[in-house]
Amino acid sequence: MLHKTLQRQLIKAFGSQQRIPKDLYSLFQTISDTYFHADEDRDLIERSLEISSRELENLNRKLQSEGELIEKEVEKRTQELSAERNKLSIILSGIVDAVIAVDLERKIILFNKAAENVTGYKVAQVIDKPIDDVIKLFDNATQISSETFCPMPQNNFEGIIYKKQGLKMLGLKQQQTYVDLLTGQIQEGHVFNLGCILTLHNISKEMQLEEMKLDFVSMAAHELRTPLTAINGYLSVFIEESRGTFTEDQKMFLDRITIATHQLVALVENLLNVSRIERGAFTVKLEKIDWLQYVKRVVEQFEERAKQKHLTLTLNTPSTLLPPVMADPLRISEVVSNLLSNAVTYTPGSGSVTVWFEKTANEVITHIQDTGEGIPPEALPHLFTKFFRVSGKLEQGSKGTGLGLYISKEIVTMHNGRIWAESTFKKGSTFSFALPAVKSD
Amino acid sequence: MTNTDQNQVIALIEDEDLIRDLYKRQLEKAGLSVVAFDSGQSALEWFKKHTADLVLLDVMLPDINGIEILRQLKADERTKKMRVLLLTNLGQETILKEAECLGAEGHFIKVSYTPSQVVELVQSKLTNGSNITK
Secondary structure, X not given: OOOHHHHHHHHHHHOOOOOOOHHHHHHHHHHHHHHHHHHHHHHHHHHHHHHHHHHHHHHXXXXXXHHHHHHHXXXXXXXXXXXXXXXXXXXXXHOOOEEEEEOOOOEEEEEOHHHHHHHOOOHHHHOOOEHHHHOEEEEOOEEEOHXXXXXXXXXXXXXXXXXXXXXXXXXXXXXXXXXXXXXEEOOOHHHHOOOEEEEEEEOHHHHHHHHHHHHHHHHHHHHHHHHHHHHHHHHHHHHHHOOOOOOHHHHHHHHHXXXXXXXXXXXXXXXXXXXXXXXXXXXXXOEEEOXXXXXXXXXXXXXXXXXXXXXXXXXXXXXXXXXXXEEOHHHHHHHHHHHHHHHHHXXXXXXXEEEEEEEOOOEEEEEEEEOOOOOOOOOHHHOOOOOOOOOOHHHOOOOOOOOHHHHHHHHHHHOOOEEEEEEEOOOEEEEEEEEEEOOOO | OOOOOOOOEEEEEOOOXXXXXXXXXXXXXXXXXXXXXXXXXXXXXXXXXXXXXXXEEEOOOOOOOHHHHHXXXXXXXXXXXXXXXXXXXXXXXXXXXXXXXXXXXXXXXXXXXXXXXXXXXXHHHHHOOOOOOO
């Protein structure tokens, strides 16, 4: 049985089936076998091709569905990411403080809603702009450079790297606000190209209120001075012109009215000084002063009061010459008078008040020591605080305003000096202040 | 009682009646002639025809403030030589510095001065013009 294709070709070649030579039949048989083999091979190939294509199709289908899955996943992740971003920007826009982040070149990469409000800029105007082009910060009149308030990350530091309160900030068109600034950094800053994060708390309203309060205090104090001028003036003229006509009682009454008036004048003066200090309008003009002679003159003014109270008021002249000090004569006399006045007021009769000096390498220290009631230990740390009054026995019959020591401290600080108090309860107190000495050359 | 020349004239510009009356009374008692004004406008009106040996000028006045009056007096050839002493209860350093620049003789805080001290200050100004108060 020959392969059909071969048989057809042999018939074509020899004319008919019968003409095919029988002696070649075994040869044809072999060729026919090859045909059959070829057929088998082809079938095999066809079948495997068929299988492959089916497999490919399956694979394709699988790939397609996996692709779809991936696409869906990507879409989902993108949504999640954008939701996360939205959440972040919603949170940031919800923060009442301005948040500004800058990159390692101090260019703005994040700017929240509050930052827009406080600076006047819109976020689109500032992204990628250097921080210096957007805000300027001032401590009083001195501008703070962005290198200072916005330092670049170093040594893997993480946390608050700069902090300053009550800064003046200029934004768009010199829009002015007052802010408390906090600058933070994260450890991975370098990795994310994140320089630092500024948080600005707008305190303009508080500043405005504070200013109004100070204006009110100074206005009220000035208004008080007008009637006080009249009371004081008429009283002094009245006493002068009627001198010698008063009974002992009348004299005592008038003395007391005078004392009370002077106290009121001093109180108003103190209130004004406090308001000046807080407004930064209180200044000192330093000049070279012969300190011993200067203090001597102030002490002399208290001799009469000390005598009346039977107090011993002494000024110990130092054994070696005191160097001159740099001080504002008008302001520093307030300090010496205040400390002496306290010592004389709070030391009971027959006690003593002693002024003595100490010289260190750079300072002249003045001590005002009394044998009075002393100050309770718990009150010592608060003595120089505004409106602080020692409660208890000291308080009785005293006329303090709780401003004298606060003002003294401020004045001494303006002289680059120090002021402090030491006291043994029931034994007495020593108030001391140090002023920078003028170096002899 | 005083060695001040009787003919010397003090112009006192102060809107507070109580203070104006008191200063006027005490200065006149010391033998000085005092022309007193309760407003800046009335004083400027008077200065159009007169001058004074010393002007006591309140800083806070209801119509024109003392600094403006000082400026006008110093801008006029006829009145610019008059010595002006400012009275104030404000004591604002910036204003006082401005006054000094404009040519004021000095100032005093009213509440810190008794009327006799004011009279002494005025007399010292009249006899010794160069001795400027701080």
